[in-house]
Amino acid sequence: MSIEAEALLQEAKESIEAAQNYRSELQQRLHGLSQARKQVRGSSSQTREALRRHFQELQTALTRLLGERLAVLLQEVDAIEQDSVRPLDDCQKLIEQGVSTADELLREGEAAIRCGEKDDKLGSFTKKALQIQLDSLPEVPALVDVPCLSAQLDDSLLHVVRERVSRHGSVASHPPVQIEELVERPGSVLVRWCKVDDDFAVQDYRLQYRRSAASQYEDAYIGKDSDFLVLHLDPHTDYLFRVCARGEGRTEWSPWSVPQTGYTTLAPHEWRPGSEGYILSSRRNIAMRSDSSPSRAGVLYSNAATYFCGQTLTYKIMAAGQMDKRDSLGVCVGCESGEESLQRDKAVCISTNGAVFVNGKEMTNQLPAVCAGSAVTFDMEVVSLFPVSNNNVSDGASFKLRVTIGSGNREVVFDWLLDQGVDCLFFGCSFVNPGWKVLVF
The missing domain is CATH 2.60.120.920 (SPRY domain)
Incomplete structure (x- = not known):
């Protein structure tokens, strides 16, 4: 084979190798795009579910609170009504009893008159009429002295609720903090994070971690520092780390950062057992x-x-x-x-x-x-x-x-x-x- 042919062959081999490397790089980028799309789709679904769940819980709680408040007010109306009607009922019974007595007296009087001049019936009727005290009448309360129930309802509550609801919750395309670096240390991992939202005023950070195979995160650190050494980790074991923040004057935590996988290959530092003292x-x-x-x-x-x-x-x-x-x-x-x-x-x-x-x-x-x-x-x-x-x-x-x-x-x-x-x-x-x-x- 001539020198020129060998050069062409070598050039062809290099081109093939370059094409293979190029294809490998493109495939890695396709995988990266797939992961990115999966993160967008997955986080969108999780966010929708979180919003629906949160507002459904709020709606249920608000309906329960309004129902409980309505029940309390209705109980107050019932109690006032019962307390106010009771003396009126007693007065009505007394008046009805007086009407019955007057009717009976009228019948006896008319009968006595029809009997003519028989002194015994007229005398008995007159004596009974004097005993009943026909000039004594029960007192009926004036309407101004009787309760007239009404409901005092503040229409501004709806305005306040509407105002608060219109500002309740928010959606962010990125968490305000992200993990910046994971550095392996003996039996531990040093986690560093940074704030990516300049408008977010941080009061505290919160770092959590878990084994990749576990389902439950646990707190590792809460404080103002932007790095923390997570101890007591098993070497050659994948751990997931995530961080969030709490804003100034707020009680709730921000969304979690994108979890990052870290591990250490270094054995933990240990003291020698069996040393005297x-x-x-x-x-x-x-x-x-x-x-x-x-x-x-x-x-x-x-x-x-x-x-x-x-x-x-x-x-x-x-x-x-x-x-x-x-x-x-x-x-x-x-x-x-x-x-x-x-x-x-x-x-x-x-x-x-x-x-x-x-x-x-x-x-x-x-x-x-x-x-x-x-x-x-x-x-x-x-x-x-x-x-x-x-x-x-x-x-x-x-x-x-x-x-x-x-x-x-x-x-x-x-x-x-x-x-x-x-x-x-x-x-x-x-x-x-x-x-x-x-x-x-």
Whole structure:
């Protein structure tokens, strides 16, 4: 085959490969369009159903409330009517009784007159008439003194309801907040979100999460921050995250953001079990210095070298005991048994009094003292790998890490020199006195 033919063949192969890549990219975009259309259609259906359900519930509740109010007012009318008619009925009975008596007296009088001059019947009639007291009449109340019921109905209620109903509810094409980033951390995921509606004044955010296979979300965070580290997640497991917001002066929450799937491939940080002088939580991420051991219990190390450069290691002090200058929180190369503190070679740490130690030497810079509620952070990045030759290190590669330790609102930054490269580190702590309790993540 000639050179020209080979060139054409190669060009044809490249064109075929480019066409395949092009088709693959187009298919991915078609899938993306399908997902987008599915989201629009699905969210529209859910929104319609939510609107119908909400207004049906309002209509049912309003009908019930109006019915209950009508029943109360009708009961009031019945009670007033009964109380007002009762004395009128009594007066009517008294008058009807008087009419009956008068009729009887008339009959007796007419009969006595028809009998002529018989003194006994006329005398008896006259005596009976005097006993009845024909000049005594029961008093009938005037109409102005009798209740005349009426209903006082405020027509402005309909105006108020119409005004409120006309402004009740709203439809938005996008939620006011969206998840911006999901960053995997050891046994956790750092969730960052942002506000996408500039006109929405946020009072609080609310973050929820659930396993992809689960049906129920659970609250992870409610507050003003726009990021949160969700702890206690199983590695290599998909989780769904969503966030919403509550506006200034409002009680209801906004619609949820589009759920985002996140996961972590990093094993959670754990303390080493079986270390004398320390009690661990069930997840082994919390250690408490017990009072049932000698005062010098030594260093409690991590269960494995799970800290990698580029990550942030955080110690959260959940309870504090009495300080001692030998206390330490930090990271190290290897986990040598028998050590009383991390204030040694191949380790960097901070003491509970705020002193910082690098390879066992105390720095001049000092951080705030550690107390209950304090958070101490360690961040490291590789600076360089370069050859050195001196009395302490043989010719070879010296490893330099840029270390940042933060405590309170202050931090110290320094270079940590090691005689060999490391890609992962142990973390550890030591407390002389009991009462200290620390969470690591």
